[in-house]
Amino acid sequence: MILVPPPVRAVAAERGLGTCEARFRFRPGAPGVLGFTGLLVVAFLSVRTDPTQTLGVLLFAWAPFTLGWAWFTAKRLRSGLYVFTGGLIYAYGEKIKAAVPWADVVEIDYRATLYLLNFIPYRSSRYCRISLHGRSELLFDSTCVNLSRAVFLLRVHTRTRPADEP
Numbered sequence: 832m833i834l835v836p837p838p839v840r841a842v843a844a845e846r847g848l849g850t851c852e853a854r855f856r857f858r859p860g861a862p863g864v865l866g867f868t869g870l871l872v873v874a875f876l877s878v879r880t881d882p883t884q885t886l887g888v889l890l891f892a893w894a895p896f897t898l899g900w901a902w903f904t905a906k907r908l909r910s911g912l913y914v915f916t917g918g919l920i921y922a923y924g925e926k927i928k929a930a931v932p933w934a935d936v937v938e939i940d941y942r943a944t945l946y947l948l949n950f951i952p953y954r955s956s957r958y959c960r961i962s963l964h965g966r967s968e969l970l971f972d973s974t975c976v977n978l979s980r981a982v983f984l985l986r987v988h989t990r991t992r993p994a995d996e997p
């Protein structure tokens with residue numbers, strides 16, 4: 832059974848999207864993790880020089896940053912792409928960004944790129960662009976867990992072919 836938050840469930844019932852088949856979560860973003868690591872390095876270097884400076888860094892920089900990072904990470908982890916039998920819902924935290932029936936989906940474009948350095952893979956990126964009738968597009972990137980499976984499910988429901996296929 833897939834746990835669907837009450838706001839998502841209410842919008843799905845209001846628009847007649849049916850039952851939830853899958854939920855795809857989002858990973859925490861890299862900028863927050865890198866910033867958290869940067870503060871850890873600053874705290875470590877200040878311990879070596881002056882312990883009172885370390886206390887200032889920990890109290891006035893570390894605590895607010897940690898609380899903010901935890902809040903944004905929790906919001907990001909509560910977010911997701913919900914695939915229903917009658918459409919999809921993109922939610923960010925408690926806010927519904929888009930609720931789309933399958934009839935409104937025009938095209939699903941999925942791209943995966945593997946970056947190589949001397950024939951050794953060091954990075955990959957993926958993104959999915961969903962074009963809608965008379966509206967803008969929905970974009971999802973590598974932070975969506977199992978994006979390729981999500982695209983497969985979306986294509987099964989909409990019966991669309993990839994953009995690069997004739």
